[in-house]
Amino acid sequence: MLFPRLLNSTALSLALLLRHAVRPTLSVSLLTLSSLGSIVMAQTAQVKGVVLDENSQPLPGVSIVIKNTQRGTSADAEGRFSLAAAPGNTLVLSLVGYESKEVTVSNSTADLRVQMAPSDNQLNEVVVVGYGTQKRSDLTGSVVSLDSRALKEVPAANVLQALAGRAAGVDLARTGTAPGAGAQLRIRGNRSLSGSNDALIVVDGVPYGGSLNDLNTDDIATMDILKDASATAIYGSRGSNGVLIITTKRGKIGKPVISYNAYAGQNTILGQYDLLNGQEFKAMRDLAQYSAGYSPDELAGVAAGTSTNWQDLLYKKGFVTSNELSLSGGTENTQYGFSGGYFKETGVITGQSFERFSLRTSIDTKLGSRVKVGLTNLSNLNYTRGEGINPIYNTLRLSPLTSPYNADGTPNLRPLRGTIDELSSMNPITLEDQNAIVQRRRRITTFNSLYGEVQIIDGLKYRLNVGLDFRQENFGQYIGPNTIINPGSTLPTQNSAAVQNGESYRYTVDNIVTYDKVFAEKHHLTFTGLYGVQQDRGFTNRVEATGLPADYIQYYNLNLASGTPVVPAGGNNSFNRSGLVSIMARVNYVYSDRYLLTATFRRDGSSVFPQGTWLNYPAFAVGWNISNEEFLKSNTLISLLKLRAGYGITGNQGIPSGATRGSLSTNRYNFGSNNVLGYFVSSLGNQDLQWESTSNVNVGVDFGLFNNRLSGSIDLYQQTTDRLLVQKNLPLSNGANSYWTNAAKTQGKGIEVVLSSVNVNTSSGFKWTTDLNFAINREEILALEDPTKTQDIGNGWFVGQPINVIYDYKKIGIWQSNEADRAAQFGAVPGQIKLEDLNNDNRITDADRSVIGSFQPNWIGGMTNRFSYKNWDLTATMNARIGNTLVATYFQSDGTGTGYAFLNNGRVNQPKFDYWTPTNPTNAFPQPAPGDRINYSSTLGYYDGSFVRMQSLNLGYTLPTGLLKKAGLGSARVYISSRNPFLLYSPFVSNGLGIDPEGTGTGGAVPTQGASAGTGVNNRAITVGLTTPATRQLLIGVNLKF
The missing domain is CATH 1.20.5 (Single alpha-helices involved in coiled-coils or other helix-helix interfaces)
Known part of the structure; x- marks a missing residue:
């Protein structure tokens, strides 16, 4: 209560x-x-004017304010404005991304013509820092900002696609490649072993619990990324993994402006898997002496010279379209903004698509001179179809010696007919039956934030923020028989269906007091105090059934199933409720624009911990604007030099639900003559649990040279996380398997470099600028739950190593013909995998496993080049990740014929790789052999995952003003854009090992192969597996303003 x-x-x-x-x-x-x-009437006059950009084009949305007052207006769609001002007043013109400009009103002032230049250092830009804003020149923490102009340079389905390669220390890894798939966001690496490493998302001042796929990128005005503790400590127990603050667009003072943004285009796969053709497949099978021989269809194919590429029947072109219409404007008392958007992307595999309908409303209004209220509503309806449809594995295994069609022209539904794998796959054209394979996820979301703000006295205001975030999700699935997804089922009722429903909501109430005052023109003091509460609540439930009488029923009426509908155990059925209470205070002090001080204190209490558990999160940072000192003001070389240093403590509240109370699981047992369902304690509770805690030290320098023609920043940091949550195993005699405890410790340290340069800026209108970012992060496990323990092989954790590593045998080659005697000592023969004998005992055992790779890159970076000439603009964005290891799961056989795709024996088709023969003594892949088991085949899947990618290219043309006026337009730009157009560097791809090195997922542990049991790779691996291939996108688009 x-x-x-x-x-x-x-x-x-x-x-x-x-x-x-x-x-x-x-x-x-x-x-x-x-x-x-x-x-007032006697002293003021109406001042009119027009604001232009560097190309003399109208610049809408510019804020025009009379200096030292709150009176102002905004430029309309044609850049025009009108404002009552007195002679001697100074007009301050500002717009994010442009240098602020001041114009003094005189008695002779009539129509003003003001030209604004893009800001290269953006020191006067306002940055959102959590429960408030600051000028960039006053920042003491590490913050990266992107505005709406930067987002438009990369048309994207979601926010994370637009972020790739744009911010130092921000690493994105794909979690899927089908439409609607997201990405894994990491700010300065990983910290936690068992908890969440996801950043906190804040939208319009309110913590956001939904999917970033729900947000329309056209609705976003700015994104600010807080990276160090002096910036994130204001969020306390939620700030240790960094904070992504999203500010949506709002109305501005001025005439109504109608905007229309649209693009359309197509997706194509980056490439196909390079598989054996018919002739090569026959040669491998003969070499392997595969005992099952050839099926009748394959023998006919050999005679006819058949060589089928089954991928040609599977992939198609996908299409993408986006439309957004918005209206914004306002008076001095009320500003408004409305928008509606529609986005749809179809996949390169039949049945896959993502569709989003979005609505945005924002209203800000004054009630008198001291009170302001407002609201934001972001509502979405999303449909994701076919997210789990994955026919790649079953398609690539098909024999190239068989034909997709029978002699009479009908589809050959069972291409492996007559082999032991007849029921393991089918013709991929079975995907075309839209009733036989159905997966649909519908998500309805509404995110609302309301505020009321009262100016109590000059400089002191109170603000109430209320947020409500509600999501409802429905998932339905039906998999029919005789399809490539369910090839082993041949009877009409051998089908399965599932329905899952879930709801979640979060409400937030924040009471914020802000005091902002300048004393004696040199002392700028800002105090922010907060008292807030948050509550989260959600549930999911799922029902599954088999044996529905017909495909058309799908998942709509499970009561008709011949098998009794069941409720599966585990996480598909859950309920959770938690609350958070917070107190926070922050002080910012700036003296004479030179000396900066920030001090923050936050105290959080949570319902997930025992009563009375509160934790404190302090932070402190200082800065020195050296370039504002008298001795540097006349320096023509240094235009900006600022030193920053900060220390703070933040937390991670992403602990498992019920960890403090323990958990129950179900099991059946015999009670008399009946088999009944009972409960047992599966995990003990721990009343002493606390949040994970991260202490962070950050030292940075911001600089600008040659009138900021070259500017940037360098940050050094070290973050140590202790009280890490880990599960401690218990003896079976305890009656419970384990319990959660705070024990382990990790550390991350690194360097981030950001450079921005104006390379060329000519009087003829040609300009070339470059933004470059580079980051090195080094993670290390310092301690596990037992101080005497240095490794946890089961979880893949090793003291002194990064958090995500590969622990396996090390392949050093292939046993050659002249090494037969030596190979025999290890139970091997020439042509088999040769492993490193770490302990030199002349045998391969578990003791010969070691850490052989890491998913942590040596460095990540990105570069954006912008070229403009008169009305033309070109933007090229690159993204790089160098030095990480990836796992190509399709090179790893589990020996059963059912796990991974390729067995290296000719039983099924496989990639065209360099395998060993007596006449080809390679060290790449072993000799084909008749059996289904390849000893130690997990070692065949580890490769250099480095890449440098051209992330996007965008070429645009802004139509001349004269043409637009005739059409009734304020501005118009047309463009052509390409996402993922090509790779600049990738040893994985250039060596013919795969299509794309960026990965198709971040999960899926690969078990260690061979005679020894073990874990293999950590389940947070960046994997390249047999899933929907990555795509490149080609778009044409338009941005219109009326």
């Missing part, structure tokens, strides 16, 4: 505050209106 009472009391306090704040304001205004009116 704690949170409802807090919510009610907060709402009551706001109502009382509004009552007392508005009435005095109105009465004072009425008393003074008549006496002041004549004076």
Whole structure:
């Protein structure tokens, strides 16, 4: 009952505050209106003007404010503005991404023509830092910002696609390649072993619990990434993994502006898997002496010279379209913004698609001179289809010696007919039956934030933020018989269906007090205080059934199933509820624009811990704007030099649900003559659990040279995370398997470099700029749950190593013909995999395994080049990850014929790789052999995952103003864009080992092969597996303003 009472009391306090704040304001205004009116009219005049960009094109949305007042307006769609001002007033013009400009009003001022230049150092840019904003020049923490202009350079389905390669220390790894798939976001690497390493997402000041796929990128105004503790400590127990702050677009003062943004294009696969053709497949099978021989269909194919590429029947072109229409504008009292969007992407495999309908509403209005209220609503309806449809494995195994069609022209549904794998695959054209294979996920979301703000006295204001985030999700699946997804089922009722439903909501209430004052023109003090509450609640439930009477019923009526619908055990059925109470204070002090100080303190209490558990999160940072010192003001070389240093403690609240209380699991047992369901304690509770805690030290320098023609920053950091959550195993005599405890410790340290340069800027209008970022992060496990323990092989954790590593045998080649005697000592023969004997005992055992690779890259980086000439613009963005290991799972056989695709014996088709023969003494792959087992084949799947990719190319043309006026347009730009157009560097691809090195997932442990049992790779591996191939995208688009 704690949170409802807090919510009610907060709402009551706001109502009382509004009552007392508005009435005095109105009465004072009425008393003074008549006496002041004549004076104001006598001194002011209407100042009109137009704002232009560096190309003399109208610049809409520019804020024009009379200096040291709150009176202002915004430029309309044609860059025009009108404002009442008195002679001697100074107009301050500002827009994110442009240098601020000041113009003094004189008696002769009539129509102004103001030209603004893009900001190269953006020191005066306002940055969102959590519960407030700061000028970039006053920042003491490590913050990266992207505005809407940068987002438009990379048309993308979601926010994370637009971030790739754009921010130092921000690493993105794909979690899938089908439409609607997301990515794994890591800010300065991993910290936790068992908890979440995901960054906190904040939208319009409110923590966001939904999917970033739900957000329309056209609705986003800015993204700010907080990386070090001095910036993230304000979020306390949620800040250790970094914070991504998204600010959506809002209305501005001025005439209504209608905008239309659209693009359309197609997706094509980056390439096909390079498989054996018919002749090569026959040669391998003969070499392997595969005992099963050839099926009748294959013998006919050999005679006819058949060589079928089954991938040609599987892949198609995908299409993508995006449309967004918005309306924004406002008066001095009320500003508004509305938008509606539609996005759809179809996959390169039949049945895969992602579709999103989005609506955005924002309203800001003044109630008198002291009170302001507003709201934001982001609502979405999403459909993801075919997310789990994966026919790649079953398709690539098909024999190239068989034909996709029978002699009479009908489809050959069972190409492996007559072999032991007849029921393991089918013709991929069975995907075309839309009733036989159905997967649909529907997600409805509404994210709402409301605020009320009261200016109590000059510089002091109170703000109430209320957020409500609600999501409802429905998932349905039907897999029919005689399809490539379910080839082993041949009877009409050998089908399966499942329905899963879930809901979740989060409400947040934040009471914020801000005091912002400048004393004696040199002392700028800002205080922010917060008292907030948050509650999360959600559930999921799932029902499965088999034996439905017909395909058309799909998953809609499971009662018709011949098999009794069942509720599966595990995470598909769950309920959770948690709450958070927080107190926070932050002080920012700036002296004479030279000396900077930030101090933050936050205290969090959570319902997931025992009563009375509160944790504190302090942070402290200082800065020195050396370039503002008198001794450097006349320096023509150094235009900016600022030193920063900070220390802070943050937490990670992503602990397993119920870890403090323990958990129950179900099991069946015999009770008399009945077999009944019972419960047992599967994990003990731990009342002493706490959040994981990260202490962070960050030292940085911001610099600008040659009037900021070259600018950038360098940051050094070290982050140590202790009290890591790990499960400690218990003896079976305890009656429970394990319990959660705070024990382990990790550390990360690194360097980040950001450079921005104006390479060319000519009077003829040609400009070339470059943004470059580079980051090195080194993770290390310092301790496990037992201080005397240095490794946990089961989880893949090793003291002194990064968090995500590969622990396996090390392949050093292939046994050659002249090494037969030596190979025999290890139970091998020439042509088989040769492993390193670490302990030199002349045999291969578990003791010969070691850490042989890491998924942590040596460095990551990105580069964006922008070229503009008059009305033309070209943007090229590159992304790089160098030095990590990837796992190509399709080179690893589990020996059963059912796990991974290729067995190296001619039983099924496989990639065209360099395998050993007596006449080809290679060290790459072993000799084909008749059996289904390749000893130690897991060692065949580890490769250099380095790559440098051209992430996007965007060429645009802005139509001249003269042409636009005739069409009634304010501005118009047309463009052509390509995403993933080509790879610049990848040893994995250039050596013919795969299509794309970036990975098709981040999960899926590969068990160690061979005579020894073991874990193999960590389940957070970056894997390249047999899933939907990565694609390249070609788009044409338009940006219009009316």
